[in-house]
Amino acid sequence: MKIQNKAKLTARWWMYEIPLLVFTFLLSVISTLQLDPAAASAVVESNPAAAQNLVARKPNSARTVQKTRTPKSAGDYFRQAMRRYRNQDKLGAVAYFDRAIQLQPNFVDAYNNRGIIKGSLGNNAGAINDYTKAIALKPKFFEAYANRGFARLDSGDKIGAMADLQAASDIKPNDPQLAIGKGIILAQSGDKQGAIVNYSK
Numbered sequence: 001m002k003i004q005n006k007a008k009l010t011a012r013w014w015m016y017e018i019p020l021l022v023f024t025f026l027l028s029v030i031s032t033l034q035l036d037p038a039a040a041s042a043v044v045e046s047n048p049a050a051a052q053n054l055v056a057r058k059p060n061s062a063r064t065v066q067k068t069r070t071p072k073s074a075g076d077y078f079r080q081a082m083r084r085y086r087n088q089d090k091l092g093a094v095a096y097f098d099r100a101i102q103l104q105p106n107f108v109d110a111y112n113n114r115g116i117i118k119g120s121l122g123n124n125a126g127a128i129n130d131y132t133k134a135i136a137l138k139p140k141f142f143e144a145y146a147n148r149g150f151a152r153l154d155s156g157d158k159i160g161a162m163a164d165l166q167a168a169s170d171i172k173p174n175d176p177q178l179a180i181g182k183g184i185i186l187a188q189s190g191d192k193q194g195a196i197v198n199y200s201k
Contacts, residue, residue: 071096074104081113090117108138115147124155142171150181158185176201 071077081096097114101107115130131148134141149164165181172178183198 071099074100074107074110077103078107078110078113081110085113085117090121093117094121106137108134108141108144111137112141112144112147115144115151119147119151119154124151127151128155140171142168142175145171146175146178146181149178153181153185158189161185 071080077096077100081093081100084090084096085093094114094117097110097117100110101114104110111130111134115127115134118124118130119127128148128151131144131151134144135148138144145164145168149161149168152158152164153161162182162185165178165185168175169178169182179198179201183195186192186198187195
């Protein structure tokens, strides 16, 4: 019972943390702060509101003007979706990702990010569908494989979860979260020794 609860917590932790840790397009948001990327990332992760205040202190910035205008392009809607996510408006973020994808159907990162938010809202089926679309567009998309693996684990699909985590491992062999995920699956399947090996990694 404890292992099952741990599995769900770990799976959800991965889905909640991915947007701040590995989103490719988050770097474009960080760049609007006109800070060193490492420092800006720390600000966004620890206090998204503080990061927005930094933007507000530059009233003459072209980026600041763009922030307030009506979105027109897929990229505009993507950035608006990310802002809404940081402001805890998950449903609004999904709506903006919907629009970004409508304008640009091959927008890989929009599918992946929308999947993460759907997963955090408890819609694992919708999340898995979005990750699958992202993988179809970008077959070596590490984050989408990892996210789909943890979403499948959270849904009880151990076989599918292990396949996705292995696919992600083939792309990035030394990622510790993947080893944890595999360990959880093996422990739930009764392979305690295999679980220990993965946890040790």
